[in-house]
Amino acid sequence: MQGFDAIVVGAGPAGCACGYTLAKSGLKTLLVERGKFPGAKNMWGGVYYGPALNRLFPGFWEEAPVERYILRHRFSLLTQDSSFSAEFTSKRFSDPPYNSFSLLRSKFDRWFASKVEQAGAIVASGLQTDDLLWKGNQVTGIKAGGDELPSSVVVACDGVNSLLIEKAGLQKNSSPRDFKLGIKEVIQIPRNLIEQRFNLAGEEGIAWEFIGPFTRGLPGGAFIYTNKESLSLGIVVQLSALAKNNVRANDLLEEFKNHPAVESLLVDGQLVEYSSHLIPVSAKAMMPELFTDGFLVAGDAAAFLLATGLTLEGANFAIASGIAAAETVIRAKQIGDFSRNSLSDYLNLLKQSFVLKDLKTFKKAPHFLENPRLYRQYPELVCDLAEKIFTHQGRPRKKIWKQLRESMDGKISFWQIIRDLMRMKGAL
Amino acid sequence: MKTKSIEEKLAVNKYDIDREVHIRLQEDICERCDRRPCLYACPAECFKLLENHITFSYEGCLECGSCRIVCEEGAIDWTLPRGGFGICYQYG
Numbered sequence: 001m002q003g004f005d006a007i008v009v010g011a012g013p014a015g016c017a018c019g020y021t022l023a024k025s026g027l028k029t030l031l032v033e034r035g036k037f038p039g040a041k042n043m044w045g046g047v048y049y050g051p052a053l054n055r056l057f058p059g060f061w062e063e064a065p066v067e068r069y070i071l072r073h074r075f076s077l078l079t080q081d082s083s084f085s086a087e088f089t090s091k092r093f094s095d096p097p098y099n100s101f102s103l104l105r106s107k108f109d110r111w112f113a114s115k116v117e118q119a120g121a122i123v124a125s126g127l128q129t130d131d132l133l134w135k136g137n138q139v140t141g142i143k144a145g146g147d148e149l150p151s152s153v154v155v156a157c158d159g160v161n162s163l164l165i166e167k168a169g170l171q172k173n174s175s176p177r178d179f180k181l182g183i184k185e186v187i188q189i190p191r192n193l194i195e196q197r198f199n200l201a202g203e204e205g206i207a208w209e210f211i212g213p214f215t216r217g218l219p220g221g222a223f224i225y226t227n228k229e230s231l232s233l234g235i236v237v238q239l240s241a242l243a244k245n246n247v248r249a250n251d252l253l254e255e256f257k258n259h260p261a262v263e264s265l266l267v268d269g270q271l272v273e274y275s276s277h278l279i280p281v282s283a284k285a286m287m288p289e290l291f292t293d294g295f296l297v298a299g300d301a302a303a304f305l306l307a308t309g310l311t312l313e314g315a316n317f318a319i320a321s322g323i324a325a326a327e328t329v330i331r332a333k334q335i336g337d338f339s340r341n342s343l344s345d346y347l348n349l350l351k352q353s354f355v356l357k358d359l360k361t362f363k364k365a366p367h368f369l370e371n372p373r374l375y376r377q378y379p380e381l382v383c384d385l386a387e388k389i390f391t392h393q394g395r396p397r398k399k400i401w402k403q404l405r406e407s408m409d410g411k412i413s414f415w416q417i418i419r420d421l422m423r424m425k426g427a428l
Numbered sequence: 429m430k431t432k433s434i435e436e437k438l439a440v441n442k443y444d445i446d447r448e449v450h451i452r453l454q455e456d457i458c459e460r461c462d463r464r465p466c467l468y469a470c471p472a473e474c475f476k477l478l479e480n481h482i483t484f485s486y487e488g489c490l491e492c493g494s495c496r497i498v499c500e501e502g503a504i505d506w507t508l509p510r511g512g513f514g515i516c517y518q519y520g
Contacts, residue, residue, distance in 0.1 A: 034508060034511050034512075035512070035516065036444065036512045036516050039517065039520055040515075040516045040517055040520075041491060041514075041515065041517065042517065042520050043517055043519075043520040044520070104519045104520050105517070105519075105520030106517045106518050106519050106520035107519075107520075108520075109520070125512070126511045126512030127511045127512075128508060128509075128510055128511035144511075145511060160493065161491075161492075161493035161496065161508075163507075163508070174497075176497050176498050176500070179494075179497055181469070181471060181492070181494055183471045185437070186519040187429070230519070232519075239469060239494055239497060239498060240498065242468050242469055243463075243465030243466075243468050243469045243498040244465070245468075246467075246468050247468060248468050248471075248473065249471050250434050250437070250471060250473070254431050257429060257431075258431070263429075266429045267429070269429050271429075271432060271437060271440055272440055272518075272519065273440060273441060273517065273518060273519045273520075274437035274438060274440065274441060274490075275441075275490060275515075275517055275519075275520065276471035276472070276490045276492040276494070277490075277492050278492050278493050278494060278497065
């Protein structure tokens with residue numbers, strides 16, 4: 001049986017970008033997806049920052065199923081009964097090429113995979129990859145659905161729980177501390193109510209992040225992103241901290257939804273989906289081996305994800321690494337060599353691109369973001385001080401500096417703040 | 429919004445449930461485990477404690493892999509449902 005030049009496993013952003021690039025350059029490509037359709041197994045928070053996709057499909061928002069372009073980024077620190085918010089917006093955010101979009105993966109990945117198919121690849125959905133084929137130390141294809149499918153190279157884009165990495169015998173370096181658990185509700189709300197409540201018009205959207213007591217001091221936060229006729233609302237919490245502290249993510253999500261700053265936004269909303277996903281947040285520290293003979297790893301499977309506290313960015317890294325893997329395979333095909341040595345080009349391409357550069361720049365960020373003071377003491381300090389400043393007690397005011405000292409008393413010291421700032425300087 | 433139980437939440441999801449169980453527990457290991465992180469880590473709360481025994485029901489599984497990561501005792505034989513089966517996100 002005539003084999004494929006490349007089999008790409010997993011039709012998420014990494015696999016689709018890889019499959020598209022391969023098919024475009026004329027390689028015989030198979031994209032395999034275990035879900036009933038591409039996107040069926042995929043979820044995320046929901047905002048995509050466009051550059052990598054825009055390079056692949058200039059003006060993609062004209063045809064891709066995007067929800068809203070993000071006009072406003074808001075960030076709120078909450079206490080039990082108060083909130084302190086900052087918002088950034090720019091005129092540039094409302095003009096093409098836009099800065100970012102809210103997106104729902106079930107629709108978006110289906111669109112992306114259809115582009116791969118149009119480029120000439122075969123897309124096989126509902127097909128679970130059970131094992132790899134081998135010839136000596138060389139991966140030579142996959143076993144899927146009882147069939148053996150030969151291929152010069154296999155690209156594993158099978159996500160955060162990649163089973164193919166293990167099957168390929170690549171070294172994994174992760175521990176429970178390296179993962180955050182994201183859970184999300186999609187809540188349907190009539191379009192006009194979304195626009196009223198979030199002060200939006202037309203296709204404008206907001207991306208809103210929260211830190212507060214709902215995570216009970218565990219590293220993590222919450223988000224609300226506006227879609228056309230729904231909200232994506234969820235929390236992201238360190239998985240090991242949940243297990244260690246006997247806390248259920250869903251209980252935290254309900255606490256968040258019941259916060260006074262959030263509750264009124266959800267009135268008359270109807271839950272239409274509850275989803276969850278793991279997020280590999282330790283980047284460089286948890287990265288597996290990235291290639292072996294006839295085998296490459298891209299996207300979440302390779303832990304290519306940047307967590308800086310305010311942003312969790314995986315899709316650009318997935319797309320860029322998928323393209324780098326494809327370029328490596330295209331060159332390997334030209335010289336007829338799919339050995340480990342030939343595929344090591346992949347590492348060079350990643351090192352030249354933002355993928356490994358960004359992960360290196362922010363390699364201390366994951367550890368910094370485990371600091372519990374970021375999730376309890378600082379939000380309380382900011383809200384407490386703001387309350388003092390904005391409230392008149394009916395008696396002479398103290399200097400703001402003195403009020404700050406009072407807010408800090410017994411909770412946090414200047415020494416700790418300075419130490420945290422120094423750590424932040426190193427990490428971010 | 430009225431608070432919903434996890435069962436009510438999972439009920440709005442679309443699943444194509446396989447007859448084959450894709451995650452199995454080695455009960456003897458679970459018996460000896462005193463931390464039981466699976467009870468808290470699973471966002472679909474598929475792990476339950478019944479008369480001091482851990483039970484697992486695969487039907488509501490969201491295939492996120494949390495149990496696989498937090499169980500460091502090696503009690504969970506974790507695989508994925510067969511192609512096309514399991515959770516089928518309509519929004520994602």
